[in-house]
Amino acid sequence: MMEAEVEVAEAPVAGRLVRRSWQKHLLTFLMVFGPGLIVMEADNDAGAVSTYMQAGGQYGLHLLWTLIVLLPICYFVQEMVARLGIATGKGHAAMIYERFGKWWGHFSLFDLLFVNFLTLITEFAAISLALSGLGVSPYISVPVSALGLTLMVVTGSYLRWERIVIALCLMDLTWFALADLVHPDWAAVVSAAVAPTMPAGEITSSLIFLVIAIVGTTIAPWQLFFQQSCVAEKRLRFSDLKWARLDTLIGATFTVLVAGAMMLMGNYGFEHGIRFEDPAQFAGAIMPILGHFARNGILLLMVNAAVLGTTAISLASAWAYGEVRGWEHSLHKKLWEAPGFYATYIAGVSAAAFIVLIPHMPLQLVIISVQVFAGLILPSAIIFLQLLLNDHELLGEEWVNRPWNNYINWSIIAVLFALSLLLASQVMLPNLFN
Amino acid sequence: MATIQNSYNAEYFRVIHPLDDAPEQKRSSEGLGTITMTPIVRLSLKVLRGYLIVMGAMLLYHVLDLAGMLHQIR
Numbered sequence: 001m002m003e004a005e006v007e008v009a010e011a012p013v014a015g016r017l018v019r020r021s022w023q024k025h026l027l028t029f030l031m032v033f034g035p036g037l038i039v040m041e042a043d044n045d046a047g048a049v050s051t052y053m054q055a056g057g058q059y060g061l062h063l064l065w066t067l068i069v070l071l072p073i074c075y076f077v078q079e080m081v082a083r084l085g086i087a088t089g090k091g092h093a094a095m096i097y098e099r100f101g102k103w104w105g106h107f108s109l110f111d112l113l114f115v116n117f118l119t120l121i122t123e124f125a126a127i128s129l130a131l132s133g134l135g136v137s138p139y140i141s142v143p144v145s146a147l148g149l150t151l152m153v154v155t156g157s158y159l160r161w162e163r164i165v166i167a168l169c170l171m172d173l174t175w176f177a178l179a180d181l182v183h184p185d186w187a188a189v190v191s192a193a194v195a196p197t198m199p200a201g202e203i204t205s206s207l208i209f210l211v212i213a214i215v216g217t218t219i220a221p222w223q224l225f226f227q228q229s230c231v232a233e234k235r236l237r238f239s240d241l242k243w244a245r246l247d248t249l250i251g252a253t254f255t256v257l258v259a260g261a262m263m264l265m266g267n268y269g270f271e272h273g274i275r276f277e278d279p280a281q282f283a284g285a286i287m288p289i290l291g292h293f294a295r296n297g298i299l300l301l302m303v304n305a306a307v308l309g310t311t312a313i314s315l316a317s318a319w320a321y322g323e324v325r326g327w328e329h330s331l332h333k334k335l336w337e338a339p340g341f342y343a344t345y346i347a348g349v350s351a352a353a354f355i356v357l358i359p360h361m362p363l364q365l366v367i368i369s370v371q372v373f374a375g376l377i378l379p380s381a382i383i384f385l386q387l388l389l390n391d392h393e394l395l396g397e398e399w400v401n402r403p404w405n406n407y408i409n410w411s412i413i414a415v416l417f418a419l420s421l422l423l424a425s426q427v428m429l430p431n432l433f434n
Numbered sequence: 435m436a437t438i439q440n441s442y443n444a445e446y447f448r449v450i451h452p453l454d455d456a457p458e459q460k461r462s463s464e465g466l467g468t469i470t471m472t473p474i475v476r477l478s479l480k481v482l483r484g485y486l487i488v489m490g491a492m493l494l495y496h497v498l499d500l501a502g503m504l505h506q507i508r
Contacts, residue, residue, distance in 0.1 A: 015450035024447040031451045089460035099469040100479075159453070235452045332453075376489055383478050393470060394463050417485060424489055428496035 029243045034162045035230040036247030038312060039078060039223050040255040041169040044262075045309025046126030047119070047367075048217040049302055052259045053279050055210055056266020061192035062199045064263055066211055067256045070218045073412050074252040077382065080389050080401070080409065081224050082244040085231030087399040092228040093320035096384050099391060108381060109324055115373040116222050116317045120352035121366050123306040123313070128356055130302040133280045133295075138357060145303075146353035149310055150346050158233055158331040165311060169254075171304050175261035178297050181290060182268040189264065205426070212423045218259070219416065221377040222316040224385055229319035233330060265298065310349065318345040375424035379417045386413060 018024050044052075055063045081092070088095060093112070097105030124142055131141035153161055199207065227248075236244055269275070269282055272289070276282035283298035315331075321344045322329025328338035335342050355361060386409050388394065389401045401409065469475055498504050 014454040015448045017446045017448055019445055019447075021447070024449055027449045031449070087461045088463070089458075095463070098463045099466075101468050235455070235457070237452055237455060237458050240452060372489075372493060376486065379485060380482055383482055387469065387475055387478055390474070391469055393466055395461055399461065417481075421485065421488070425492060428492045 029246060032236060032240045032243035033247045034166060035227050035234060036078065036082065036244060037169055037251040037254065038162070038165050039227040039230065040074065040251030041172060041258070042308040042312035043218065043220055043223055044172065044255055044258055044305055046123050046302060046306040048259065049262055049279050049305045051213050051217045052262035053266035053282060055214060056263035057269045057276055057282070058210065059199045059207065060267045060270040061188060062197055063211065063214065064189065064192040064260060065194070065196040066214050067259050068193050070215065071252055071256045074219060074255070075249055076408055076412060077219060078223065078227055078248045078252065079245055080385055081227045082231055082248055083241060083399060084385065084388055085228035086236045086238060086241050086244060087395050089232050089235070091232055091319050091323045092225045092381070092385065094323040095388055097324055099388060099394065100384060104384070105324065108377065108384065109320055111373060111377040112221060112225060112320055113317050115370060115377055116313045117348055117352060118366050118370045118373065119313055120310055120348055121355050122363070122370065123310045124353050124356040125363050126306040127303050129278065129280045130299040133283060133299045142353045142356055145307065146349050149307065149314070149349050152311055153315070153331060153345055154335050154342060156332065156334040161331050165308065168304055168308050172258045172301065174297055174301055175258050178294060179261035179264040181294055182264060184264050184267065193260070209423065209426050212419050215419050216371065216374060216423055219378065221374055221381050222313050224381045225320050226312055226316035229316065229323070314345045314348045317348055371427050372424050375420040379413070379420050382413055382416060386410070
């Protein structure tokens with residue numbers, strides 16, 4: 001009772017008055033909403049667009065079911081992240097350092113920074129490719145994008161950044177318009193989504209690795225670090241957990257639906273015999289049939305995906321590095337109030353943009369390196385997450401995983417370990433699979 | 435608190451943005467040190483070390499292969 005009175009007395013006179021209980025719930029949800037949607041939708045980055053469209057282009061609707069399987073997996077993993085962020089008010093990197101010591105902390109942090117930086121290079125390569133398709137020189141598109149991405153974060157307001165990024169996420173609704181444009185057989189789409197089928201012919205290694213690539217692109221290591229830091233940055237309260245869960249569920253559902261729309265676009269190529277190496281090539285190939293809207297839509301959505309991925313991944317790095325170094329690491333701070341944090345973000349974005357502009361840059365090597373190092377960081381980050389969520393000393397009984405959480409999460413971890421190992425083996429020891 | 439029932443009129447609810455609200459006392463690891471090595475923590479870290487050793491060995495093999503050194507050995 002005493003505690004409640006103190007809390008009320010300390011609460012600032014701020015906020016909004018509403019009359020109805022449902023208005024209170026809706027408004028509270030809208031205030032909490034953001035990190036869950038952003039972390040999920042930013043994961044539909046340039047690499048994901050390419051993977052999902054390739055899946056549709058090579059196997060039609062046959063791999064659509066993988067997305068339905070991945071939806072609960074994404075949710076359960078990110079729910080743990082949100083819970084840990086709300087309970088501790090700290091980022092994932094800081095928690096690994098504090099509870100597992102410097103060795104594991106250094107390993108997780110530097111692997112994360114490295115794989116994130118390599119991923120940034122692929123994002124800028126996608127921006128360059130997509131805007132080249134619209135006639136913009138990479139020497140203009142890449143530096144302008146890097147500048148825009150920097151200006152997004154240096155305003156000294158987390159909320160401003162969040163609103164911009166949510167608007168970018170909602171632009172992905174255009175994928176549904178594009179999917180509708182190709183008039184898919186919706187009955188076949190629903191059937192393929194809920195009833196797994198195998199493509200004609202035997203199960204090949206390329207099919208297996210495309211499935212693994214879909215898993216790898218849907219659950220990325222930076223997401224664990226990003227959402228926890230984002231929740232801490234937004235100062236979500238204990239009572240916000242149910243809304244953070246809903247935010248995460250909505251984000252996971254939206255992301256899977258957008259990914260499905262990308263597969264439907266690829267499926268259009270599959271049905272019409274259009275072969276393509278990347279989404280930009282596909283966009284050029286369908287223009288004579290579907291018109292400028294389809295081509296420009298795909299190219300601009302590819303840029304949007306890369307921009308979303310870049311800002312989220314760069315922030316994941318900057319937050320993680322800043323909190324471990326003990327620097328000010330907040331978007332609430334001005335540029336001069338958190339110089340190390342902003343320098344990390346700007347250095348990552350600028351260096352990746354610069355590397356993309358180097359002629360004959362070996363992009364394939366970068367993509368392979370991303371897969372290998374993601375295979376190192378994802379299982380370790382997720383196992384630390386699971387152990388932290390079972391850390392009774394740290395979290396008490398209220399916030400730790402329930403037994404059913406643990407059954408699900410250990411199963412997910414076992415599958416991710418196996419898939420990461422398989423993907424890395426295929427990349428590093430290709431002769432084993434030929 | 436996410437919402438506070440207004441004290442002067444029970445029909446109203448005050449909804450406060452998390453960024454404007456009073457800070458909460460979070461669960462802190464201060465003074466706890468590193469995590470207690472329960473059997474599950476010990477086993478998990480052992481499995482993780484084993485996994486990283488296998489991945490490291492594969493990476494080393496791949497680098498040596500790319501550098502053409504394995505070809506020379508064979």
